[in-house]
Every structure is written in structure tokens, then in C-alpha cells.
Amino acid sequence: xxxxxxxxxxxxxxxxxxxxxxxxxxDEPFYVSLxxxxxxxxxxxxxxxxxxxxxxxxxxxxxxxxxxxSYVVGIGFYHAANDGMxxxxxxxxxxxxxxxxxxLVALLIGAISLRTRGVYFIMITLAFSQMLYYFFIxxxxxxxxxxxxxxxxxxxxxxxxxxxxxxxxxxxxxxxVLVLFVLYRLVNSHFGMVVRGAKSNERxxxxxxxxTYRYRLVAFGISGAICGIAGFLMxxxxxxxxxxxxxxxxxxxxxxxxxxxGMGTLFGPVLGAVGFLMLEQYLPELMEGVCHIIGGDRCxxxxxxxxxxxxxxxxxxxxxxxxxxxxxxxxxxxxxx
Amino acid sequence: MSDALxxxxxxxxxxxxxxxxxxxxxxxxxxxxxxxxxxxxxxTTLIGQLTGEITPDAGTIRFAGRDVTGLAVHRRSMxxxxxxxxxxxxxxxxxxxxxxxLAVQAHQGHSFRFWRKAATxxxxxxxxxxxxxTVGLADRADVTASSLSHGExxxxxxAMALATRPAMLLLDEPMAGMGPEDSARMxxxxxxxxxxxTILLVEHDMDAVFALADRITVLVYGRAxxxxxxxxxxxDPDVRAAYLGEETGDA
Numbered sequence: 001x002x003x004x005x006x007x008x009x010x011x012x013x014x015x016x017x018x019x020x021x022x023x024x025x026x027d028e029p030f031y032v033s034l035x036x037x038x039x040x041x042x043x044x045x046x047x048x049x050x051x052x053x054x055x056x057x058x059x060x061x062x063x064x065x066x067x068x069x070s071y072v073v074g075i076g077f078y079h080a081a082n083d084g085m086x087x088x089x090x091x092x093x094x095x096x097x098x099x100x101x102x103x104l105v106a107l108l109i110g111a112i113s114l115r116t117r118g119v120y121f122i123m124i125t126l127a128f129s130q131m132l133y134y135f136f137i138x139x140x141x142x143x144x145x146x147x148x149x150x151x152x153x154x155x156x157x158x159x160x161x162x163x164x165x166x167x168x169x170x171x172x173x174x175x176x177v178l179v180l181f182v183l184y185r186l187v188n189s190h191f192g193m194v195v196r197g198a199k200s201n202e203r204x205x206x207x208x209x210x211x212t213y214r215y216r217l218v219a220f221g222i223s224g225a226i227c228g229i230a231g232f233l234m235x236x237x238x239x240x241x242x243x244x245x246x247x248x249x250x251x252x253x254x255x256x257x258x259x260x261x262g263m264g265t266l267f268g269p270v271l272g273a274v275g276f277l278m279l280e281q282y283l284p285e286l287m288e289g290v291c292h293i294i295g296g297d298r299c300x301x302x303x304x305x306x307x308x309x310x311x312x313x314x315x316x317x318x319x320x321x322x323x324x325x326x327x328x329x330x331x332x333x334x335x336x337x
Numbered sequence: 338m339s340d341a342l343x344x345x346x347x348x349x350x351x352x353x354x355x356x357x358x359x360x361x362x363x364x365x366x367x368x369x370x371x372x373x374x375x376x377x378x379x380x381t382t383l384i385g386q387l388t389g390e391i392t393p394d395a396g397t398i399r400f401a402g403r404d405v406t407g408l409a410v411h412r413r414s415m416x417x418x419x420x421x422x423x424x425x426x427x428x429x430x431x432x433x434x435x436x437x438x439l440a441v442q443a444h445q446g447h448s449f450r451f452w453r454k455a456a457t458x459x460x461x462x463x464x465x466x467x468x469x470x471t472v473g474l475a476d477r478a479d480v481t482a483s484s485l486s487h488g489e490x491x492x493x494x495x496a497m498a499l500a501t502r503p504a505m506l507l508l509d510e511p512m513a514g515m516g517p518e519d520s521a522r523m524x525x526x527x528x529x530x531x532x533x534x535t536i537l538l539v540e541h542d543m544d545a546v547f548a549l550a551d552r553i554t555v556l557v558y559g560r561a562x563x564x565x566x567x568x569x570x571x572x573d574p575d576v577r578a579a580y581l582g583e584e585t586g587d588a
Contacts, residue, residue: 190442190450190458197439200428207388207422208501209414209443218449 005329009267020166032165038277039172040233045257045269047226053264054187055219056199060122061129062254065102065224067246069231072098074148074241091154098232099225106224110217133246147242162236172233195219262326271325341366341505341535347396356382358559369536371546374556380539384509388420389413419503423510425490429483437465440500468496488519505535512542524548
């Protein structure tokens with residue numbers, strides 16, 4: 001089973017590596033933007049997985065860090081476009097701030113949230129992210145409710161051009177691989193063992209002498225910082241920044257991706273993000289097709305009800321496939337209840 | 338001989354119930370001091386206060402010449418006070434080796450080391466395997482803790498406490514739920530540790546207590562009604578009346 005799992009993951013990563021080439025060959029540029037979104041959300045889900053899967057901290061507010069990362073790009077653009085501050089478009093600056101700012105905010109939110117447990121932790125992370133959501137709605141200057149359309153993207157000079165979809169795609173791919181490598185080192189390091197141990201049995205860890213709070217907090221901060229990278233990419237991909245990305249529904253989507261792919265596994269969130277966006281994209285078409293085959297009428301609107309299939313499908317996976325898609329690949333089929 | 342642990346005037350109340358009632362107790366360096374008492378005598382509450390999980394209402398706890406009454410759990414561990422739990426409390430999804438390695442790691446300075454793999458770090462694995470050998474689990478190192486037998490989990494529990502290189506062990510019913518064979522093995526392991534370590538032993542298994550203890554304190558309703566050598570305790574009329582009578586009637 002292990003061979004099937006490794007083979008499948010390698011195949012997915014390999015397939016992702018050639019998307020722009022194939023999309024150009026078959027003249028379907030739309031695929032590049034769809035798959036860029038997959039990579040971006042794979043990074044965001046992987047960051048959540050560090051706290052959720054490895055640390056047992058169910059953060060219901062990771063959309064906030066995604067949003068903060070994208071607003072770094074948006075705010076930089078705003079000042080470059082309106083105040084002539086050319087330097088505010090600097091891509092390296094964007095990337096650095098999109099890591100630092102969400103990381104610091106996550107440390108701040110985590111410092112308070114991690115004093116609570118269980119449902120309270122879920123609710124307080126949700127509350128903080130909604131606070132940020134309304135804060136940005138109130139920021140009229142940067143578009144408020146309407147968001148900001150980006151005429152200029154992050155500027156990497158002659159190194160990269162964010163307007164070139166393929167280049168943006170490979171930047172996202174490279175960053176995903178880098179993030180996965182960093183996470184791999186992290187979760188297996190001394191630090192990672194403490195965070196994972198605290199998930200398994202925090203009381204025991206304190207008894208052997210670990211001040212668990214500060215390790216969990218640093219993990220939370222790192223998670224927010226990585227999620228900010230995804231926000232930076234998302235702004236450049238959609239050429240638009242708005243508060244809707246910070247809405248709590250997206251925090252929920254990220255949790256679903258992690259659970260769907262497999263919590264606490266390195267590649268689970270990648271599989272989850274790909275699976276989630278594939279279903280979102282193709283389930284409506286599939287349902288329309290099935291409708292035609294079984295000879296239903298008004299098949300045109302059948303696809304609009306895709307969530308009625310998507311929801312139960314998720315529930316089935318959670319209930320019966322321990323460890324999500326990654327668990328299925330390992331042959332871990334078994335009831336979770 | 339100096340005292341490793343001194344408890345003075347310790348009080349803990351839960352609502353109307355007094356679990357620890359002006360308790361005075363001192364444990365001499367290097368001795369095995371058993372605390373026995375009927376159910377509800379406040380033994381586990383006492384351990385909780387010694388480790389820092391429960392805050393006492395009054396009184397002081399001194400360990401290694403230092404007032405530790407208000408100290409956090411992990412800080413007491415750093416001072417060399419280790420515990421085992423009454424109900425087996427290990428990292429169920431970690432291997433036996435990883436469980437002990439993590440306890441070793443806790444006492445090697447901070448763990449903000451983000452890059453190097455912990456599972457192959459000889460500074461963790463070496464000591465971890467030694468401690469597993471001490472408790473007789475050398476050949477079970479790769480087994481997930483949840484797959485170990487109950488007795489083995491108790492041994493693992495002890496190995497984790499030892500891995501923190503403690504000056505003193507607080508053992509909360511290490512033989513709980515064990516069959517006679519496992520119990521005997523645990524007594525043997527503890528006998529070997531005797532002398533190097535100060536041990537406070539809370540235990541219901543009287544055979545184990547009399548086999549190991551240098552001194553025994555009898556706790557009833559949160560008070561120490563008697564302290565002394567095993568023979569003394571065995572013959573104390575108050576103790577017999579309060580507790581031992583029915584337990585050792587056939588001994």
C-alpha cells in the first residue's frame with residue numbers, strides 16, 4: 001500500500017509540475033489559473049495542517065492570515081498607484097511582509113486563543129478572524145466592501161513577471177514545494193516532536209518538563225506566516241484583493257481541505273486542496289451530464305445543486321475513510337465512529 | 338540526613354470536603370517513603386499538589402531546599418521532581434522509544450530546534466534506550482505505546498519519569514491494575530532504583546509497600562495519622578483500626 005501512496009503522490013506532484021505546458025499545448029489557458037488556485041490553497045491548507053493536523057489546534061480563522069497576505073499586495077499597490085510610491089510594488093517586499101505580518105498577527109491571536117481549549121479555541125479563533133474581516137470592510141481607503149482591483153502586480157523586476165500566468169504558476173509551485181520541505185523538517189525536529197506530543201497528551205508533556213504553551217504558540221505563528229504566503233500568491237493570481245477572502249466560510253473550506261486530504265500527513269492538504277477544487281469545478285458539470293443520461297428535464301440547473309452532493313460526500317469521507325484521501329491510499333479504510 | 342521534600346501545614350478543600358488537612362510530612366533523601374491510606378484519604382490530591390497540577394489552599398511544599406508551592410508543573414520537573422500517573426498517561430500514538438526520547442529532550446535545554454530530525458538524534462535516542470532497558474522494555478522500543486500491554490505501559494510510564502533524570506520520583510500507584518506477575522516485576526525494577534533516588538510511593542498493593550518502603554505514612558481523611566518504619570506501622574493500633582486491619586488480616 002505504501003508504494004501506491006508514494007506513487008500516487010509523486011504522480012500528483014508531477015502532473016502539477018507540467019500543467020502550464022499542457023494547458024498551452026491544448027490551448028486552454030483557463031487551466032493555469034484553476035491550478036494556480038489549487039497550489040495557493042494547498043499552501044494555505046498545509047499551513048493550517050501544521051496546527052490542526054500536527055498540533056491538534058482547530059483554528060477556525062485561517063482565512064484571516066490568507067487575507068492579510070493578500071492585503072499586503074493590495075495596500076502596496078494602492079500606494080504605488082495613488083501616491084507614486086514605486087517601491088511599494090516591490091515583490092520581495094510584498095513576499096517578506098506577507099510572511100511577517102500574518103505571522104505576527106497569528107502570534108498575537110494565538111497568545112490569547114491558546115489559553116482556551118476545545119470549542120472555546122475554535123470560537124475565539126473564529127471571532128478574531130471575523131474582527132479582522134470587519135476591520136478591512138471598514139477600511140474605506142483600501143476599497144472596504146468593494147475590494148481593490150490590482151492594475152499592477154508585485155514587481156520582481158527582471159527576475160519574474162507576475163502578469164505571466166505560467167511564471168506565477170511556477171512561483172506558486174516552487175513555494176509549495178519549499179513550504180512542504182520546511183514543514184517536513186519542522187514536524188520531525190525537536191520542536192515538531194513537542195508540538196505533536198502536546199496534541200497527543202499535553203498533561204504528560206508538562207509533567208516531563210515542557211512549557212507546552214510557548215511551543216504551541218510558536219507553531220501557531222509559523223502557521224500564520226506560511227498562510228500569508230498563500231495570500232500573497234492569491235492576490236497576484238486573481239489581480240484583486242477583497243474582504244471576501246477573509247470571510248469565515250473560507251476558514252471552513254481550509255479545514256475541509258485538510259480533513260479531506262488527511263490531517264497530520266505532509267501531502268494530505270495538497271491532495272485535499274486539489275480534490276476540493278476539482279469537485280467544486282467539475283461536480284456541477286458531472287451532475288448536469290448524469291441528469292442528461294437519466295433523461296431528466298431542466299438539466300441546465302442541475303449543476304447548481306452540486307453542494308447537495310458535495311456535502312454528503314465529505315461526510316462519507318470523514319466517517320468512513322480514516323485519514324482522508326491520504327488514509328485511503330494507505331488502505332486505512334475503517335469507520336471513524 | 339537532610340530532607341528531599343518537606344510538606345508543612347498543607348490544606349486543600351474541594352467545596353465542603355477537606356482532601357488535605359494540615360498535613361505535615363517529610364521525605365528523607367534517598368529513602369522510599371510510602372503513603373498509604375483507604376480510598377478517599379487524599380493520596381492523589383497530595384500527588385497533584387506536589388507536582389503543581391493542584392494549587393493548595395494553605396501550607397508550603399519545599400523541595401531541594403526551595404519553596405516550590407507556587408511553581409508551575411514544568412518548572413518542578415526541571416528541578417528534578419518527576420511523577421508517574423495513577424491512570425496510565427503516555428503518548429498513545431508514539432512509539433515507546435519516542436515517548437522516552439521526548440522526556441529526555443525536555444531536559445536538554447529548550448526545544449526551539451526547528452531543523453534537525455529528532456528521531457535519529459543520538460543525544461535523545463541513546464539515553465532513551467538506556468531508560469527503556471532499565472525498566473525492561475529494551476526489545477519493545479519500536480512498538481506504539483497503545484499496543485503495549487497494561488503492565489508494559491506502566492513500565493514505560495516509569496521510564497519517562499526516569500528520563501527526566503529526577504532527584505525524586507512521585508509514583509502514583511505504579512502497580513494499579515497489574516496482575517501479580519507484572520507487580521512483582523515492577524517491585525524488582527523499583528528495588529534496583531532504590532538508593533539512587535528518593536521515592537514517594539502511593540500504593541494500594543501492601544505486599545509491594547512492605548517490600549519497598551523504608552518509612553510509611555498513613556493518611557486518613559487528609560491527615561497523617563502515623564509515620565514510621567514498616568514494622569512500626571504494622572503494629573500501630575490506630576493504623577490497624579483505621580486501615581490495615583482488614584487489608585493485612587490474611588497476611
